[in-house]
Structure formats: structure tokens, C-alpha cells
Amino acid sequence: MENHEKKITEQTESFVKQELAGAESGHDWWHIYRVRNLAERIAKEEKADTFVVTLGALLHDIADAKFHNGDETVGPKKAKTFLHTQNLPTETIDKILNIIRFVSFKNSDEKPDDDSLELQIIQDADRLDALGAIGIARAFSYGGFKNREMYNPDIPPKPEMSKAEYKKSESTTINHFYEKLLLLKEMMHTNTGKRMAAERHRFMEQFLEEFFAEWKGNA
Numbered sequence: 072m073e074n075h076e077k078k079i080t081e082q083t084e085s086f087v088k089q090e091l092a093g094a095e096s097g098h099d100w101w102h103i104y105r106v107r108n109l110a111e112r113i114a115k116e117e118k119a120d121t122f123v124v125t126l127g128a129l130l131h132d133i134a135d136a137k138f139h140n141g142d143e144t145v146g147p148k149k150a151k152t153f154l155h156t157q158n159l160p161t162e163t164i165d166k167i168l169n170i171i172r173f174v175s176f177k178n179s180d181e182k183p184d185d186d187s188l189e190l191q192i193i194q195d196a197d198r199l200d201a202l203g204a205i206g207i208a209r210a211f212s213y214g215g216f217k218n219r220e221m222y223n224p225d226i227p228p229k230p231e232m233s234k235a236e237y238k239k240s241e242s243t244t245i246n247h248f249y250e251k252l253l254l255l256k257e258m259m260h261t262n263t264g265k266r267m268a269a270e271r272h273r274f275m276e277q278f279l280e281e282f283f284a285e286w287k288g289n290a
């Protein structure tokens with residue numbers, strides 16, 4: 072990486088850390104750290120623009136709509152203001168902003184202006200961090216934060232929710248696996264992402280099997 076790019080990357084890291092201070096543990100700096108590492112790894116294998124991927128990963132969650140009364144424009148606005156303070160070509164800024172606008176699961180029924188490989192990579196990396204051991208930990212952490220029941224056999228999962236229903240759903244954390252996490256494997260874009268998602272998916276299935284066995288006292 073060029074010196075100039077390295078410096079912008081470091082400044083972006085500081086900006087994001089500052090913005091995310093005090094964030095809930097599923098959306099904190101360490102989520103960004105993991106998504107960035109995953110995204111850079113995928114970018115190498117898929118021969119994408121690593122600099123755009125790194126900045127996109129760092130900025131992809133700076134203002135989650137969930138914590139801004141559903142306002143999905145707060146994040147892109149903050150990112151735009153920040154990126155304009157950096158010495159970057161307009162074209163690079165546009166690529167990064169396109170990523171930030173469309174990376175979220177809830178936006179996936181809308182079509183991005185530019186469905187770039189870099190956007191697909193960040194989406195894959197963000198989804199991978201919702202899968203596997205980390206995904207399980209994040210789900211229960213989020214459920215606890217929201218004071219949700221871990222599991223309730225009387226509340227069946229609803230895998231076919233609309234965007235509006237999904238946003239206001241008060242379902243159990245185990246249901247979240249059936250409403251989102253187990254669906255993500257089929258939504259991966261890159262071959263590298265698909266391979267990694269398959270492994271993490273298998274791990275979650277094993278976890279659920281054990282969970283239900285223990286729930287009934289069978290294990």
C-alpha cells in the first residue's frame with residue numbers, strides 16, 4: 072500500500088474508533104476489525120481494489136440505523152463529510168459511499184447504483200461476521216441488550232418477514248437464526264465468501280442441534 076493510502080487508512084481507523092466509542096458489543100470497533108480482516112482476505116483472493124475495500128469495511132457501520140430511529144442516511148452522511156476531509160479522488164469517495172449505503176441486510180431488496188465487486192466483498196464479510204461462533208455470540212449479546220428471551224418453544228420463527236416486520240420484530244434469539252442467520256449462506260456473492268459461509272453455517276447447525284437437545288434434557 073502506498074504511503075498516502077496508509078495515512079488515510081490510519082486516519083479512518085481513528086475516526087471510526089471515536090465514532091463507535093460506547094457502541095453495543097455486536098456493533099463495536101471489534102466488529103469493524105473482524106469485517107475488515109475478512110474483507111481484505113476476500114479482496115486478495117478475488118483480486119479486488121483492497122484500498123476501497125479497507126475504507127469501506129472501516130466505515131460500513133459508523134451509524135447503524137437501528138440506533139438512529141431507523142434513519143438510514145445518518146451513516147452515509149457522516150462518512151461523506153469525513154471522506155471529503157481526506158485527499159481522495161471523487162471516484163474513490165463515490166465507490167466507498169456506494170458501499171456504505173447498500174451494505175446492510177435490510178437494504179438488500181433495493182438495488183445499488185453500482186453493484187461493484189468491492190461492495191459484494193464488504194457485504195460478504197459483514198454477513199460472515201453474523202455467522203459461526205462469532206455470529207452466535209453476537210446474536211445472544213444483541214438479544215441480551217434488547218432483553219429478549221433466549222428461546223421460547225411457543226413462539227415459532229417467521230422466516231418470510233418484510234423489511235418493516237423484521238425491523239420491529241421482538242422474536243427470540245433462537246428464532247433470529249431461522250429468520251436471518253441460516254438464510255445468509257444463500258446470499259453470499261463471492262466464491263471465497265461462499266466457502267467460508269458454508270463452514271460457519273455448519274457450525275451453527277451443530278450448535279442448534281446441541282442447544283435443542285440440552286433444552287429438553289437429552290444431552
Ligand code: ADP
Nearest residue numbers: 097175176177197201206209210213214244247
Ligand atoms: P447488519 O447491520 O449487519 O445488517 P444487524 O445490525 O441486523 O445486521 O445485526 C447485527 C448483529 O446483531 C448480527 O450479528 C445479528 O445477528 C445480531 N442481531 C440483529 N438482530 C437480532 C435479533 N433480533 N436477535 C438476535 N441478534 C440479532
Ligand code: NI
Nearest residue numbers: 102131132197
Ligand atoms: Ni456490520
